[in-house]
Amino acid sequence: MDIILVPGFWLDASSWEEVTPPLVAAGHQIHPLTLPGLESADEPRAGIGLRTHIDAVVAKIDTLDAPVVLVGHSGGGAIIHGAVDARPEQVVRAIYVDSGPLGDGGVINDELPDDGDEVPLPPWELFDDEDLTDLDEELRAMFRARAIPQPKGVAQDQQRLNDERRYDVPATVIACEFPSSMLTEMIAGGHPYVAELGRVRDVDFVDLPTGHWPQFTKPAELGAAILAAVDRTSGS
Numbered sequence: 001m002d003i004i005l006v007p008g009f010w011l012d013a014s015s016w017e018e019v020t021p022p023l024v025a026a027g028h029q030i031h032p033l034t035l036p037g038l039e040s041a042d043e044p045r046a047g048i049g050l051r052t053h054i055d056a057v058v059a060k061i062d063t064l065d066a067p068v069v070l071v072g073h074s075g076g077g078a079i080i081h082g083a084v085d086a087r088p089e090q091v092v093r094a095i096y097v098d099s100g101p102l103g104d105g106g107v108i109n110d111e112l113p114d115d116g117d118e119v120p121l122p123p124w125e126l127f128d129d130e131d132l133t134d135l136d137e138e139l140r141a142m143f144r145a146r147a148i149p150q151p152k153g154v155a156q157d158q159q160r161l162n163d164e165r166r167y168d169v170p171a172t173v174i175a176c177e178f179p180s181s182m183l184t185e186m187i188a189g190g191h192p193y194v195a196e197l198g199r200v201r202d203v204d205f206v207d208l209p210t211g212h213w214p215q216f217t218k219p220a221e222l223g224a225a226i227l228a229a230v231d232r233t234s235g236s
Contacts, residue, residue, distance in 0.1 A: 008072075012148060018215065073215065091169050101196045173203060
């Protein structure tokens, strides 16, 4: 199976490096992406928006012959959902890592403090305690040292979706900060935050209790959870 891995904000393809070994060992082809504007701290970020990142994922899908699995962490969940909408016939599963699909008209996060054309990684004090679970001082220092400013447009642009076949693509949600039971209760209660997720017809929930960056705090467990979802997709 071809697996495209889309990082969350402030991260590039290397953020998946401790997650992917079990996927490779199982014989899957992995494609971790560094999205436009995230190539380096000095990269220009003007004019890069949410559609730019979605188009980059779609372009990668189009280079692969076989059906693909998309994995998106955090803000990457909105990006892979846009790619599912663009190529519903080519994506066999979307895996949301502490994230979910962003509906039409939604924005990823327009409250993050920006600086010109970019959103730098904020001070830790701006994050909720649940975000930072298991992210110890060493991991925080590592993350901040490797963090790349996020293009502002990706955070603030509205999602635009067109193809309702996106709801037919099976999804897996790997719940980290909050248990999956909370998400299912929110769906049952009609909460707008999970309205788009609630319209997906086939959703599996997997609990991986940790903070918002499991690729750093529990990479082996995250790799195993992704592999299990892929195996379920391929009928292994």
